[in-house]
Amino acid sequence: xxxxxxxxxxxxxxxxxxxxxxxxxxxxxxxxxxxxxxxxxxxxxxxxxxxxxxxxxxxxxxxxxxxxxxxxxxxxxxxxxxxxxxxxxxxxxxxxxxxxxxxxxxxxxxxxxxxxxxxxxxxxxxxxxxxxxxxxxxxxxxxxxxxxxxxxxxxxxxxxxxxxxxxxxxxxxxxxxxxxxxxxxxxxxxxxxxxxxxxxxxxxxxxxxxxxxxxxxxxxxxxxxxxxxxxxxxxxxxxxxxxxxxxxxxxxxxxxxxxxxxxxxxxxxxxxxxxxxxxxxxxxxxxxxxxxxxxxxxxxxxxxxxxxxxxxxxxxxxxxxxxxxxxxxxxxxxxxxxxxxxxxxxxxxxxxxxxxxxxxxxxxxxxxxxxxxxxxxxxxxxxxxxxxxxxxxxxxxxxxxxxxxxxxxxxxxxxxxxxxxxxxxxxxxxxxxxxxxxxxxxxxxxxxxxxxxxxxxxxxxxxxxxxxxxxxxxxxxxxxxxxxxxxxxxxxxxxxxxxxxxxxxxxxxxxxxxxxxxxxxxxxx
Numbered sequence: 001x002x003x004x005x006x007x008x009x010x011x012x013x014x015x016x017x018x019x020x021x022x023x024x025x026x027x028x029x030x031x032x033x034x035x036x037x038x039x040x041x042x043x044x045x046x047x048x049x050x051x052x053x054x055x056x057x058x059x060x061x062x063x064x065x066x067x068x069x070x071x072x073x074x075x076x077x078x079x080x081x082x083x084x085x086x087x088x089x090x091x092x093x094x095x096x097x098x099x100x101x102x103x104x105x106x107x108x109x110x111x112x113x114x115x116x117x118x119x120x121x122x123x124x125x126x127x128x129x130x131x132x133x134x135x136x137x138x139x140x141x142x143x144x145x146x147x148x149x150x151x152x153x154x155x156x157x158x159x160x161x162x163x164x165x166x167x168x169x170x171x172x173x174x175x176x177x178x179x180x181x182x183x184x185x186x187x188x189x190x191x192x193x194x195x196x197x198x199x200x201x202x203x204x205x206x207x208x209x210x211x212x213x214x215x216x217x218x219x220x221x222x223x224x225x226x227x228x229x230x231x232x233x234x235x236x237x238x239x240x241x242x243x244x245x246x247x248x249x250x251x252x253x254x255x256x257x258x259x260x261x262x263x264x265x266x267x268x269x270x271x272x273x274x275x276x277x278x279x280x281x282x283x284x285x286x287x288x289x290x291x292x293x294x295x296x297x298x299x300x301x302x303x304x305x306x307x308x309x310x311x312x313x314x315x316x317x318x319x320x321x322x323x324x325x326x327x328x329x330x331x332x333x334x335x336x337x338x339x340x341x342x343x344x345x346x347x348x349x350x351x352x353x354x355x356x357x358x359x360x361x362x363x364x365x366x367x368x369x370x371x372x373x374x375x376x377x378x379x380x381x382x383x384x385x386x387x388x389x390x391x392x393x394x395x396x397x398x399x400x401x402x403x404x405x406x407x408x409x410x411x412x413x414x415x416x417x418x419x420x421x422x423x424x425x426x427x428x429x430x431x432x433x434x435x436x437x438x439x440x441x442x443x444x445x446x447x448x449x450x451x452x453x454x455x456x457x458x459x460x461x462x463x464x465x466x467x468x469x470x471x472x473x474x475x476x477x478x479x480x481x482x483x484x485x486x487x488x489x490x491x492x493x494x495x496x497x498x499x500x501x502x503x504x505x506x507x508x509x510x511x512x513x514x515x516x517x518x519x520x521x522x523x524x525x
Contacts, residue, residue, distance in 0.1 A: 054418030067098035070404035126154035135200035160247035221272035282303030354400035356407035456482035461509025
């Protein structure tokens with residue numbers, strides 16, 4: 001008598017102990033997540049929730065700038081603050097570009113310098129108007145002394161100053177000249193034409209001006225300020241060690257520098273990187289090589305730069321540059337940029353970025369106007385040769401700066417705070433959602449069991465949901481409220497399906513160390 005043969009049930013157990021990050025693509029790995037909130041990589045290869053935000057340092061009504069120079073400096077409306085103290089007032093309310101040089105914080109487009117030593121403001125520009133007497137320093141000398149009441153008080157020797165108002169055949173004294181000597185009531189310059197000696201004369205309504213060019217982006221490199229102008233299509237560098245002088249041209253290694261660029265489009269940022277100054281446009285990158293004006297050279301490559309609206313995303317992270325281009329997040333290391341956001345979906349119209357702990361923090365705004373804070377773990381991505389992105393929350397970094405191992409932000413509510421507090425938060429709400437899990441086979445199968453190895457702090461709450469075969473309905477299968485800080489092994493029974501997703505929601509500190517799934521194989525019907 002022949003008995004029917006029974007098909008052997010094959011059980012397959014898959015264990016995951018190395019968790020990836022966010023992957024919003026249609027197809028993702030089983031250790032990645034299609035959605036997440038308030039998740040970070042601090043426990044990699046495990047996964048955990050982020051730390052709590054830092055306590056507010058100040059409430060800003062109208063933030064217009066944030067910078068660190070031996071202490072926090074910020075602009076609130078027209079008021080400026082340094083280390084929490086009011087230090088001055090701007091006459092108008094607009095966004096400031098802030099950059100440091102020496103002990104000074106330089107503000108553009110105002111052209112002001114704030115000294116972190118005496119906590120006073122000084123102007124980078126200077127103007128004097130009045131009547132003057134002009135005469136050669138000595139008989140036949142090419143040096144000319146120009147005398148007027150208080151004419152030298154606002155200037156210094158070596159300043160590049162523009163003269164205007166001279167008439168008749170002495171009009172050659174108009175234009176930009178270097179002040180060779182300065183006193184309270186006189187300045188000395190070199191006459192333009194030594195072949196036509198200047199006799200003593202007086203002239204009314206003369207103007208002396210030390211100017212700062214109109215610049216859209218400014219950075220510091222090698223003890224100079226560098227900037228670029230969209231209006232003039234020019235790149236500038238200040239005199240060595242002197243942010244007040246942008247028109248000092250004497251043929252010296254300390255001279256100012258100016259260059260016209262021929263590329264199309266507006267500049268979208270600049271920064272110093274690996275010994276060079278780099279100026280970005282949406283479709284090209286300009287690099288300045290050299291150590292002094294006589295050997296400065298410009299190199300241009302056609303490549304993606306920061307997109308308009310995403311200028312604040314430009315940031316140095318370790319030895320690399322990150323920014324948001326038209327096509328996503330790029331990393332630039334000196335040659336050509338590469339995309340590192342292939343796992344992220346959607347297009348962004350605005351972005352702001354900063355670095356912290358070898359990570360790139362970028363808040364991005366989608367086309368619907370929604371913000372979210374994404375984090376790229378550069379160190380662990382390099383180790384695993386994969387993109388590791390994590391989503392924290394819907395935070396907007398209006399302004400940010402990194403200093404002394406801390407990241408400061410002005411958030412969407414205009415609160416100035418550290419990105420994280422020193423203490424741990426026990427009640428942050430978080431969630432994780434997987435992609436479609438097919439268990440490596442297209443045949444029918446029964447995912448009989450799921451088990452989580454997770455550490456919960458006291459009073460933390462965790463709920464697990466499952467969705468089967470593209471159903472929009474999520475079924476709650478398990479809820480745990482931790483009674484003590486310990487590791488929980490959570491077994492969950494599942495039903496037969498082609499594919500399924502799971503979602504974990506929680507409140508409080510957790511650490512997910514591992515996950516296993518047991519599947520019973522079926523037929524191909």
